[in-house]
Amino acid sequence: MQLSYYPGCTLKTDGKNFETSALAVLDRLGVSVSELEDWYCCGVCFSQTQDNLMQQVAPVRTLVKAKEKGNPQLLALCTMCFNTLKRSIEFIKNDSEKMDTIHQFMDLENTQFFGDEIDVVDILTLIRQIGLEKLKEAIVKTDAGLKIASYYGCMLLRPKEIAIDSPDDPVILEEILESAGCENVYFPFRTECCGSYQIVNKPNIVKDRAKKIVNSAVKNGADLIVMLCPLCYFNFDEIQLDIKKEDASFQTIPVLYITQLLALLMGLDPHIQDFNLHAIDPRPVLKRKGLL
Amino acid sequence: MKRVGVFVCHCGINIASTIDISKVVEDLKNYPGITFIQDYKYMCSEPGQALLKEKIKAEKIDAIVIAACSPTLHENTFRMAVKSVDMNPYNCEIANIREQCSWVHNNISEATEKAKRIIKSVVEKALLDEDLEPVRVPVTRKALVLGGGIAGIQSALSIANSGYEVILVERQSSIGGRMAQLSETFPTLDCSQCILTPKMVDAGQHKNIRLMTYSELDDISGFVGNFKVKIRQKAKYVDWEKCTGCGLCIEKCPKKVPSEFDQGLGKRKAIYTPFPQAVPNKPVIDCENCTYFKTGKCRLCEKVCPFDAINFDETDSFIEEEVGAIIVATGYDVYPVLNMSEYGGGKIPDVIDGLTFERILSASGPTGGEVRRPSDGKIPKEIVFIKCVGSRDPEHHYPYCSKICCMYTTKHAMLYKHRVHDGQPYIFYMDVRAGGKGYEEFYQRAQEEDKVVFLRGKVSKVYQDDDKVVVCGIDTLSGSNVEIRADMVVLAMAIRPSKGIEELAQLLKISIDQNGFLTEAHPKLRPVESLSAGIYLAGCAQAPKDIPDTVSQATATAAMISNLFSQEYLLHEPIITGVDEELCSGCGLCVAVCPYDARKTNREKGVVEVNEILCEACGACAAACPSGAAQQRNFTDTQLSNMVKAILAE
Numbered sequence: 001m002q003l004s005y006y007p008g009c010t011l012k013t014d015g016k017n018f019e020t021s022a023l024a025v026l027d028r029l030g031v032s033v034s035e036l037e038d039w040y041c042c043g044v045c046f047s048q049t050q051d052n053l054m055q056q057v058a059p060v061r062t063l064v065k066a067k068e069k070g071n072p073q074l075l076a077l078c079t080m081c082f083n084t085l086k087r088s089i090e091f092i093k094n095d096s097e098k099m100d101t102i103h104q105f106m107d108l109e110n111t112q113f114f115g116d117e118i119d120v121v122d123i124l125t126l127i128r129q130i131g132l133e134k135l136k137e138a139i140v141k142t143d144a145g146l147k148i149a150s151y152y153g154c155m156l157l158r159p160k161e162i163a164i165d166s167p168d169d170p171v172i173l174e175e176i177l178e179s180a181g182c183e184n185v186y187f188p189f190r191t192e193c194c195g196s197y198q199i200v201n202k203p204n205i206v207k208d209r210a211k212k213i214v215n216s217a218v219k220n221g222a223d224l225i226v227m228l229c230p231l232c233y234f235n236f237d238e239i240q241l242d243i244k245k246e247d248a249s250f251q252t253i254p255v256l257y258i259t260q261l262l263a264l265l266m267g268l269d270p271h272i273q274d275f276n277l278h279a280i281d282p283r284p285v286l287k288r289k290g291l292l
Numbered sequence: 293m294k295r296v297g298v299f300v301c302h303c304g305i306n307i308a309s310t311i312d313i314s315k316v317v318e319d320l321k322n323y324p325g326i327t328f329i330q331d332y333k334y335m336c337s338e339p340g341q342a343l344l345k346e347k348i349k350a351e352k353i354d355a356i357v358i359a360a361c362s363p364t365l366h367e368n369t370f371r372m373a374v375k376s377v378d379m380n381p382y383n384c385e386i387a388n389i390r391e392q393c394s395w396v397h398n399n400i401s402e403a404t405e406k407a408k409r410i411i412k413s414v415v416e417k418a419l420l421d422e423d424l425e426p427v428r429v430p431v432t433r434k435a436l437v438l439g440g441g442i443a444g445i446q447s448a449l450s451i452a453n454s455g456y457e458v459i460l461v462e463r464q465s466s467i468g469g470r471m472a473q474l475s476e477t478f479p480t481l482d483c484s485q486c487i488l489t490p491k492m493v494d495a496g497q498h499k500n501i502r503l504m505t506y507s508e509l510d511d512i513s514g515f516v517g518n519f520k521v522k523i524r525q526k527a528k529y530v531d532w533e534k535c536t537g538c539g540l541c542i543e544k545c546p547k548k549v550p551s552e553f554d555q556g557l558g559k560r561k562a563i564y565t566p567f568p569q570a571v572p573n574k575p576v577i578d579c580e581n582c583t584y585f586k587t588g589k590c591r592l593c594e595k596v597c598p599f600d601a602i603n604f605d606e607t608d609s610f611i612e613e614e615v616g617a618i619i620v621a622t623g624y625d626v627y628p629v630l631n632m633s634e635y636g637g638g639k640i641p642d643v644i645d646g647l648t649f650e651r652i653l654s655a656s657g658p659t660g661g662e663v664r665r666p667s668d669g670k671i672p673k674e675i676v677f678i679k680c681v682g683s684r685d686p687e688h689h690y691p692y693c694s695k696i697c698c699m700y701t702t703k704h705a706m707l708y709k710h711r712v713h714d715g716q717p718y719i720f721y722m723d724v725r726a727g728g729k730g731y732e733e734f735y736q737r738a739q740e741e742d743k744v745v746f747l748r749g750k751v752s753k754v755y756q757d758d759d760k761v762v763v764c765g766i767d768t769l770s771g772s773n774v775e776i777r778a779d780m781v782v783l784a785m786a787i788r789p790s791k792g793i794e795e796l797a798q799l800l801k802i803s804i805d806q807n808g809f810l811t812e813a814h815p816k817l818r819p820v821e822s823l824s825a826g827i828y829l830a831g832c833a834q835a836p837k838d839i840p841d842t843v844s845q846a847t848a849t850a851a852m853i854s855n856l857f858s859q860e861y862l863l864h865e866p867i868i869t870g871v872d873e874e875l876c877s878g879c880g881l882c883v884a885v886c887p888y889d890a891r892k893t894n895r896e897k898g899v900v901e902v903n904e905i906l907c908e909a910c911g912a913c914a915a916a917c918p919s920g921a922a923q924q925r926n927f928t929d930t931q932l933s934n935m936v937k938a939i940l941a942e
Binding site for chain 1: 633634753755756757762
């Protein structure tokens with residue numbers, strides 16, 4: 001299995017641990033991933049603007065590059081990139097007039113993109129494609145007994161046209177974790193909004209939400225929160241320290257990307273984890289569970 | 293040649309504003325087929341009909357064409373009128389220049405041209421119309437009612453009281469249906485079972501009603517007045533002739549399973565009656581759960597039965613009957629809460645549907661009428677009711693309004709408050725639809741006297757937190773988010789036609805709408821008939837409705853059927869497709885295309901024969917016939933081609 005990979009900005013900076021762990025896990029699962037030589041900002045910031053045509057230019061250009069590279073599948077690890085690229089495809093396919101405008105705008109490109117040539121895939125769907133049995137075989141630490149609060153966020157599930165699973169009652173993340181030998185705790189906030197970009201202007205909104213969501217995970221006995229989105233991660237990790245300052249009774253919980261956890265369960269070298277990037281250090285609980 | 297008279301109606305300005313009537317009259321005056329032509333403001337009015345009759349006599353007219361509205365409206369009016377002056381009604385034709393011309397065009401000269409062509413073509417048809425007499429059909433004066441809920445019981449009793457026999461077929465072992473499960477009924481709060489059971493007893497004992505419970509319709513053939521039905525009596529494993537309903541077997545049966553009647557909250561035995569007031573009050577063995585059927589051992593019921601009524605060897609049996617009319621009153625199911633995962637349906641034990649709450653409120657229910665929640669039997673101090681769950685949600689569930697939920701949820705909140713005085717009910721709603729006699733007053737009473745809190749807005753999430761069920765929603769009137777830590781949540785789930793409706797509709801050859809409910813013949817003017825003659829609809833099988841509406845509709849079906857049965861014979865339209873035996877080669881093409889089984893090949897004579905009663909004049913055979921032997925009366929090939937020529941002529 002071979003596919004192209006689009007990292008996006010975050011995975012080369014704050015989300016480096018997501019990238020390194022994901023690539024290591026995929027390598028272990030026998031999937032060969034090669035990064036696009038030429039990629040651009042996915043365009044997610046432009047989705048804030050009114051001009052919806054301009055916002056498509058960056059993702060479409062990336063898709064053009066993916067098409068030129070030849071693999072039919074393009075992996076987007078960052079959920080925001082996934083969402084943006086996937087929605088661009090929908091946009092292109094459903095509005096031929098706007099597709100023409102974009103083609104005219106990009107007349108210097110050697111390739112035109114029509115929508116069906118590239119399948120943008122997220123890491124969960126990819127693992128399901130590889131096979132849960134194969135995942136199970138790759139797990140070496142089978143008796144860790146980890147209790148996980150699995151958090152989806154919104155980018156993989158909304159809008160429903162691009163959702164990878166039921167927007168209201170998704171199961172894919174839990175299925176993968178269960179195959180990896182983890183126990184999923186009851187976690188009613190798993191699809192709740194993290195507060196997203198409100199972190200910029202109104203951080204209190206994010207703080208309130210993070211507190212509520214983290215409290216629920218802790219109360220239901222989770223050892224870790226596992227997630228997929230760099231923005232959710234950003235909104236949940238460091239902010240817990242601020243909450244703790246205001247409320248001494250608040251219990252923090254480490255936040256891990258799904259691929260970090262899978263890498264540990266597969267017994268891959270812990271040095272790829274970049275634990276320095278975590279504000280809430282996951283190492284104590286991981287040691288307690290025998291994963292380090 | 294026949295003398296054809298044409299009457300052009302103005303229909304006030306409905307026709308006259310778009311069609312130049314005087315031009316139509318002037319231009320058609322000399323059309324070869326037309327003997328006489330005149331216009332009038334309202335042809336359907338008394339003076340209009342008088343004019344028609346007068347001119348038929350004065351001008352010695354043989355056939356008339358009324359250029360007016362659609363034949364579905366007034367064809368019958370004019371046919372009755374011509375009949376009174378001894379013209380055969382099938383010589384009266386309608387040229388539709390309203391729905392098919394004036395209403396759909398705005399260019400006067402073009403519309404006038406089109407109207408002339410429509411009239412000319414119908415004149416061509418009238419010239420060759422023959423006198424026809426309706427076909428007489430005998431009537432079997434016995435009705436079949438499918439479904440023994442309040443709709444079925446009411447219609448069966450009404451028909452039986454008119455002196456006609458009724459077979460009342462019910463799938464469960466007892467009649468009573470959903471209404472028997474309800475606690476108290478809005479807006480008067482009378483006990484549902486108390487008002488229903490006398491009717492159940494009446495139906496059970498009525499000399500004209502044959503009750504067939506634990507039975508289903510298996511097959512049907514025939515037509516209005518003359519249906520042949522085959523009913524499957526499912527194996528009960530109890531001989532009801534011998535059984536006295538003493539209940540000893542039920543008492544001794546060791547096997548307990550969740551009771552469907554109590555929505556799974558209580559238990560019943562493997563040999564059971566669904567509820568104590570069952571009619572007939574005789575048990576059946578549920579062979580899927582019976583220990584003997586599963587393991588080959590037990591037969592305790594057989595040992596204790598003093599009347600030797602248990603029969604493990606019983607099999608399904610079939611009863612064939614002839615009936616003249618059928619009522620479909622198969623009722624509804626509740627859309628399962630499992631479909632509402634964002635509200636915790638199927639995951640949180642204290643999130644239940646409205647029907648389950650009815651059982652909790654019911655004095656005969658699993659909690660004896662005390663409001664106790666399913667998970668731990670605690671008395672809930674705060675209950676949230678959510679309306680329109682699965683209804684009015686075209687994107688994810690069903691687009692229609694389930695109609696009964698506004699009122700029953702209000703009633704639930706009220707009854708809860710009457711039982712738990714220090715409790716607080718909340719209702720999340722999209723709209724409050726309290727249209728009905730005494731309904732609005734009932735809703736106001738819930739707010740003012742019983743302090744039910746109504747919150748206008750949708751719920752986004754329901755989740756379990758310790759032993760609380762947390763409901764997150766929005767109150768759009770104050771614009772604020774609401775979070776209620778409730779003890780229990782009741783979802784007013786959408787109601788669906790009951791299971792098996794598609795198969796039944798197929799069997800009966802009646803249609804269902806896009807939501808699965810049975811389709812009535814006309815939404816306003818024929819609301820209790822199906823499109824198939826002799827099959828009527830009552831209750832929630834046709835659309836969601838409350839008890840008063842159901843009873844009204846059920847009574848109406850009975851009135852329609854009494855009307856049908858009071859006739860000496862039925863009249864069938866004589867416009868059928870016959871066979872010209874000289875031309876017919878017996879190829880059988882028409883037999884294959886006939887959707888009504890009206891045509892059969894007579895092997896001896898080598899021709900096809902037609903059952904005139906079954907023929908519905910669809911014309912499929914006439915189109916299929918390669919030799920022209922199949923000609924539809926008054927729609928012959930010659931008539932049709934003359935009509936087409938008249939329309940296309942320069």
